[in-house]
Amino acid sequence: MGRRRVTLADVAEASGVSATTASLVLSGRARELRISEEAERRVKATANELGYRRNTLSVGLRTGRSQTIGFVSDTVASSDLAGGMIEGAVEAAHKRGFLVFVGESGGDPAVERALVETMHDRRVDGIVFAAMYTRALALPDGLHDGPAVLLNATPASRSTVHSVLPDEVGAGRSAAQVVVDAGHRAGVHLIGAGPGLEDIPPNSTAAVERLVGMHEVFQAAGIEVVSAHRCPKWMPEDGYTATREVLRRHRPRMLVCFNDRLAFGAYQALAEAGLSVPDDVSVIGFDDHPIASWLRPRLTTVALPHHDLGVRAVEVLLGLFERRRRGNRTPVVHRVPMPVRVGGSVAPPRAGNA
Amino acid sequence: MGRRRVTLADVAEASGVSATTASLVLSGRARELRISEEAERRVKATANELGYRRNTLSVGLRTGRSQTIGFVSDTVASSDLAGGMIEGAVEAAHKRGFLVFVGESGGDPAVERALVETMHDRRVDGIVFAAMYTRALALPDGLHDGPAVLLNATPASRSTVHSVLPDEVGAGRSAAQVVVDAGHRAGVHLIGAGPGLEDIPPNSTAAVERLVGMHEVFQAAGIEVVSAHRCPKWMPEDGYTATREVLRRHRPRMLVCFNDRLAFGAYQALAEAGLSVPDDVSVIGFDDHPIASWLRPRLTTVALPHHDLGVRAVEVLLGLFERRRRGNRTPVVHRVPMPVRVGGSVAPPRAGNA
DNA sequence: GTCGCCTGCTAAACCGTGTTAGCTTGTCGG
DNA sequence: CCGACAAGCTAACACGGTTTAGCAGGCGAC
Secondary structure, rough: OOOOOOHHHHHHHHHHOHHHHHHHHHOOOOOOOOHHHHHHHHHHHHHHOOOOOOOOOHHHHHHHHOOOEEEEEEOOOOOOOOOHHHHHHHHHHHOOOOOOEEOOOOOOOOHHHHHHHHHHHHHEEEEEEEEEEEEEOOOOHHHHHOOEEEEEEEEEOOOOOOEEEEEEHHHHHHHHHHHOOOOOOOOOOEEEEEOOOOOOOOOOHHHHHHHHHHHHOOOOOOHOOEEEEEEOOHHHHHHHHHHHHHHOOOOEEEEOOEEEOHHHHHHHHHOOOOOOOOOOOEEEEEEHHHHHHOOOOOEEEEEOOOOHHHHHHHHHHHHHHHHOOOOOOOOEEEEEEOEEEOOOOOOOOOOOOO | OOOOOOOOHHHHOOOOOOOHHHHHHHHOOOOOOOOOOHHHHHHHHHHHHHHOOOOHHHHHHHOOOOEEEEEOOOOOOOOOOOHHHHHHHHHHHHHHOOEEEEEEEEHHHHHHHHHHHHHHHOOEEEEEEEEEEEEEEEEOOOHHOOOOEEEEEOOOOOOOEOOOOOOOEHHHHHEEEEEEEHHOOOOOEEEEOOOOOOOOOOOOOOHHHHHHHHHHHHHHHHHOOOOOEEEOOHHHHHHHHHHHHHHHOOOEEEEEOHHHHHHHHHHHHHHHHHHHHHOOEEEEEEOOOHHHHHHHOOOOEEEEEEEHHHHHHHHHHHHHHHHHOOOOOOOOOOEEEEEEEEOOOOOOOOOOOO
């Protein structure tokens, strides 16, 4: 502890060459700039021996590239499900030799701006700007000072920033297809949103898109949704209440819940009513929240691929570094597929009492 | 976009002073080094006007301090509950002008070492080394090259590193006290660990310490635990199985579950058996996992203060920077209290059938 | 008058690397 | 014998700040 770190000059001196030569060798440009194999070998050996490590700060100062990216979110880290996005981003970055600054704004625009600025002060090569749940975001000034990618969000106003989003329409289709494939044609109810595209929680693009996908498939199969319940929040409590509401008036066969927490609430209401999943009522959810695998029976759900989203965002961002200058001015929306996780909560309707 | 950033030299020139003077003013050392108020005012004004921002890289290169800390964990970000630690750390750091590098090792020692090294390459001022669940960790070489704090972990071998841990013994006491205060004296069962201090999942210091605290209070109150079930993993499935086991042989009044997921499993088993919480059986858990507030009735639990743990770790680390040199060689263990979150799952035992 | 001290400021070195321009030496053609 | 050229290397500067040493001028004391 405390001993001065080995510097490039130390390596150069110890191997009897100039700092220039050592630099060229250690940044892999020896061949290209005609350094003898003998010298190259010697430099590498001493560097290794002395335990030399490049000072990334000084490299960054000189080259303008810091091998660092920023990850700014409203409240991803704390959320119980979206942490996977950070993990994916950090992992993908590390794989390419990048380190990630993580910042949380709590949704405060002033903090957002401060984070973006202080990251640029540290010369991050780019920034991933993420939202906990999919929605339209106002982009802070300063985000455009460097490469940036939106994760789980779209720009509120016109912008040239690329974005990475879950394929919610496809998810809606997938969920509906599970319902159709199980043979359900009647007794289908929606918990969380619908029936119209405007009956959604505020700003929830996910709700709209899932509805669009579902309608598409239901219509093709000739299925008419019996009832739909918009819930202002998508928590277990809301799913519980909405399901009780359904049970008061109907005899449902299939509940499509707009997320797994709603489905959890539905399970509770169904259990209270003495109904069995999936024998009496089938249930499907969205997100693949941890809770889905803890329910009995395991909930069938369409997964939000948080890890993949994080990975993808970083890959798009790193791709931007290389494609820079080639005036790529049109914003691209990258959709990450949402896979179905099959549990035991969906069964064919019981014969005779549909 | 694309315009060169404003540099210190620009500010100096525009305000008609030397770079030295500008530097002194902008780093707040003007008074101490006798710069006239007039000059100070002028420099500050032009800096503001030009939108000057310090290049943190170059400051770091010169001073050796980067206003940056590293957060290395096995798998905190992805875990569904411990993300709060990152959030707390990031927040506390930001409040003091620090940014946080987040790295995840997945438990791989090689990755751990690589992360610590690459963070030191970027001249982090210190590192928080965190574990998802409390346990003894082997510290990677290189961690001692700078200030470091262990979070949610203790060093496996002798070390001078400070650590920040939840007060698990106190949590055990608190849980037991809730039981005692509710009036329970009989029919108490443990789900997850015990009865002996060796009947625990591998490496789970949390289990041991919670047991110690509980025993202490139970003994003082003259309570004897009827049965205890060690579960290798603490997942809902395990809680479900263990509770069914209990119900086969006993008529429990109070289930103390070693975490909330076990308690969730217990709820499922109790519901299946037609028993009501808390009228027939009281339940208490640990962690304050999101699931606790979704259960019906809400689970009473002793919270793992993830956010506070993250905050505390960073505060201890930052404190180290100042206390440096004053040979503080003895490792300190900081305990963060675990508060009780009262739900509706604990009630006095029903008269007559104890 | 001169010595020392204080005020207000600056020139220059420095942090550790990347990069440009150019130097030496040897070979070869004419 | 001279010039052109290639191979192999290096001196010096740049990046954007901080820090050390010291300078010019005014002022009071002796």
